[in-house]
Amino acid sequence: MARVLTGVRIVLGALFIWAAVTKLPDMAGFAQDVANYRIVPAALVPFVASAVVGIELLGGIALVAGVMERAAAAVIACLLVAFIAFLSQALLRGIDLRCGCFGGDEPASWWTVARDLLMLAAAVVVARGPVPQRQVGKDLTDPA
Numbered sequence: 002m003a004r005v006l007t008g009v010r011i012v013l014g015a016l017f018i019w020a021a022v023t024k025l026p027d028m029a030g031f032a033q034d035v036a037n038y039r040i041v042p043a044a045l046v047p048f049v050a051s052a053v054v055g056i057e058l059l060g061g062i063a064l065v066a067g068v069m070e071r072a073a074a075a076v077i078a079c080l081l082v083a084f085i086a087f088l089s090q091a092l093l094r095g096i097d098l099r100c101g102c103f104g105g106d107e108p109a110s111w112w113t114v115a116r117d118l119l120m121l122a123a124a125v126v127v128a129r130g131p132v133p134q135r136q137v138g139k140d141l142t143d144p145a
Contacts, residue, residue: 006126006130006131010064010067010130011065012123013061013074013123014060014062014063014073015061016061016120017058017060017064018058018061019103020057020061020104021054021055022104023103023104024050024054024057024104025054026104028054031050032046034099035050035101037091037098037101038087038098039094040087040090053080059073060077060080071127071128074127074130078124078125081117082121084117085117085118085121088109088117
């Protein structure tokens, strides 16, 4: 089970690193995607867009590296809850917009929400998983 949890953690982290890195070349375009959700005041859009990318990148790195992975997964889960809420409200209001996900031109849809729900489930599993046992300062070749 520990190996499955490690695999889920690494895949989730890699997805969020990829999501952040693909937005970096066109931060202005991603900021426009954020603005199109019609939730964030215009003056805050650049800051929110930058914060989202920063959280995705740092959370992804922490998950892949196995550093504070439970906390990183909890932060990623909160981000995904926000994504799901914002996507859902936009779809329910009939707003035609790009998802802004993974730096592409993918239109937002209920499939996007479903994908985010799947990633949320993975983040919750990692966040609630067992605390990793680390052998700090101990010689790992010593059987005692």
